[in-house]
Amino acid sequence: MHDRPSARAVPGMILLITALALPACAPEDQASPGLDAAEGVAGAEGTYAIVDVGVIPVDREGVLEGHTVLIQDGRIVEVAPADEVDVPAETRTIPGEGRFLIPGLAEMHGHVSPDPATPREEMEDVLFLFLANGITTVRGMLGAPHQLELRDALQRGEVLGPHFIVGAPSLNGNTAPTPEDAERLVREHAEAGYDLLKIHPGLERHVWDHMTEIAGEVGITYAGHVPADVGIRHALETGISTVDHLDGYLEGTRADGLSADATPLERFQATDEAKVDELAELTRETGTWLVPTMYLWENFFNPVEVDSVLALPEMQYAPREMREGWANQNENRWRNQWEQYPDLDWDATGAAHAEARVEILRALHEAGAGVLLGTDAPQMFNVPGFAMHREIPIMERAGMSRHEILESGSLNVARYADEDLGLPGDFGAIVPGHRADLVLLGGNPLEDLAHLEQVEGVMVGGTWISGEEIRERLEQMAGRFAN
Numbered sequence: 001m002h003d004r005p006s007a008r009a010v011p012g013m014i015l016l017i018t019a020l021a022l023p024a025c026a027p028e029d030q031a032s033p034g035l036d037a038a039e040g041v042a043g044a045e046g047t048y049a050i051v052d053v054g055v056i057p058v059d060r061e062g063v064l065e066g067h068t069v070l071i072q073d074g075r076i077v078e079v080a081p082a083d084e085v086d087v088p089a090e091t092r093t094i095p096g097e098g099r100f101l102i103p104g105l106a107e108m109h110g111h112v113s114p115d116p117a118t119p120r121e122e123m124e125d126v127l128f129l130f131l132a133n134g135i136t137t138v139r140g141m142l143g144a145p146h147q148l149e150l151r152d153a154l155q156r157g158e159v160l161g162p163h164f165i166v167g168a169p170s171l172n173g174n175t176a177p178t179p180e181d182a183e184r185l186v187r188e189h190a191e192a193g194y195d196l197l198k199i200h201p202g203l204e205r206h207v208w209d210h211m212t213e214i215a216g217e218v219g220i221t222y223a224g225h226v227p228a229d230v231g232i233r234h235a236l237e238t239g240i241s242t243v244d245h246l247d248g249y250l251e252g253t254r255a256d257g258l259s260a261d262a263t264p265l266e267r268f269q270a271t272d273e274a275k276v277d278e279l280a281e282l283t284r285e286t287g288t289w290l291v292p293t294m295y296l297w298e299n300f301f302n303p304v305e306v307d308s309v310l311a312l313p314e315m316q317y318a319p320r321e322m323r324e325g326w327a328n329q330n331e332n333r334w335r336n337q338w339e340q341y342p343d344l345d346w347d348a349t350g351a352a353h354a355e356a357r358v359e360i361l362r363a364l365h366e367a368g369a370g371v372l373l374g375t376d377a378p379q380m381f382n383v384p385g386f387a388m389h390r391e392i393p394i395m396e397r398a399g400m401s402r403h404e405i406l407e408s409g410s411l412n413v414a415r416y417a418d419e420d421l422g423l424p425g426d427f428g429a430i431v432p433g434h435r436a437d438l439v440l441l442g443g444n445p446l447e448d449l450a451h452l453e454q455v456e457g458v459m460v461g462g463t464w465i466s467g468e469e470i471r472e473r474l475e476q477m478a479g480r481f482a483n
């Protein structure tokens with residue numbers, strides 16, 4: 001499936017191909033790379049069998065009870081009822097009885113430090129936190145050259161961590177004030193080998209238009225924020241590949257005639273449902289993916305009790321400087337908001353904001369727009385990996401089923417990689433030929449997604465990390481971060 005023309009080469013085709021590909025691929029499509037054609041994964045050696053496990057393949061609904069999954073040199077080679085699988089000698093077997101196996105999940109708006117001076121150990125801690133939560137793919141949304149080296153080292157299996165998709169350094173109003181600046185940056189970033197361009201606010205519309213033209217020419221896609229001057233409709237129509245944080249949707253669906261000095265509460269209550277439906281339809285048509293990062297945005301507008309947030313169990317895995325940084329960020333944000341609107345009912349405002357976002361996500365999802373799982377960790381209060389468990393309940397509130405939420409972190413990510421990034425899409429489902437990115441769980445996530453927290457082992461590109469190893473390293477990290 002990778003030898004068809006790259007969708008990213010021609011902007012017009014992005015719309016066409018992704019729109020056609022949105023209905024679920026047949027399982028056969030996913031399994032099609034022939035076994036003998038499948039090469040091993042770099043850095044992965046050996047044969048593993050996860051025996052007698054409940055397989056949740058995700059390319060179809062439900063559980064394959066009592067199956068065995070055979071893995072060779074980093075690839076899934078067989079998925080079949082346990083009594084039908086010949087497990088070769090010298091195979092490392094992992095008991096699966098009473099457990100469930102899902103494809104590895106993804107953090108589609110994550111951050112690995114863009115500062116090259118960050119100690120390697122700190123970066124590896126963050127990578128490990130993702131893995132410990134079953135996240136085997138991270139899309140980094142603020143790039144720097146050292147991340148390209150890290151991506152390649154991860155790919156070769158020299159560093160333990162998720163597969164890393166690397167967004168470029170930010171394109172925004174400061175870095176790209178003119179079309180010429182944008183063109184230079186697009187060419188430089190594509191040449192350097194970044195997997196996509198990261199958009200931040202401030203780009204003017206004529207700069208955006210030139211940027212999209214050059215990006216189409218050099219074959220790199222763009223994703224992230226929707227600059228105000230561009231607006232959500234134009235961003236969708238000109239081929240943005242992911243809209244993150246639902247950026248632009250609240251503004252783009254606001255009822256006409258709202259006064260310029262309306263308060264945030266009035267603005268969040270002024271969503272026009274007809275506009276929501278129209279934008280949802282446009283999003284489906286253009287095949288644009290959404291990375292909603294709901295939990296983060298709720299925290300931005302809900303008055304949070306910092307002490308109680310910092311007392312959440314996952315905070316033991318965030319270093320003290322990170323927790324303090326988040327507390328300061330939150331405090332500064334609120335100081336500004338309160339100074340601007342001293343009399344506003346912020347509890348009501350936070351609730352109206354959360355409600356408006358959930359309703360927009362619901363409409364987008366119901367229209368058939370594709371969702372990708374992401375939290376923006378380690379942004380404010382989002383502990384890498386663990387933040388996913390804060391995000392998921394909000395996706396459920398917006399009407400996504402448990403199966404669809406699993407898809408958003410696996411199969412959809414593979415489609416995005418294949419269709420928009422021009423990367424191999426041979427992951428995201430438990431089928432022969434796929435890269436062995438797997439998570440062994442103590443409970444069935446299709447019954448309760450909280451079971452995603454019961455990680456009993458993770459395989460990333462064929463490298464197995466047992467539940468015991470995960471718990472030990474987490475404990476060791478908590479010890480280091482305790483003071």
Ligand SMILES: [Zn+2]
Nearest residue numbers: 109141376379
């Ligand atoms: Zn971010």
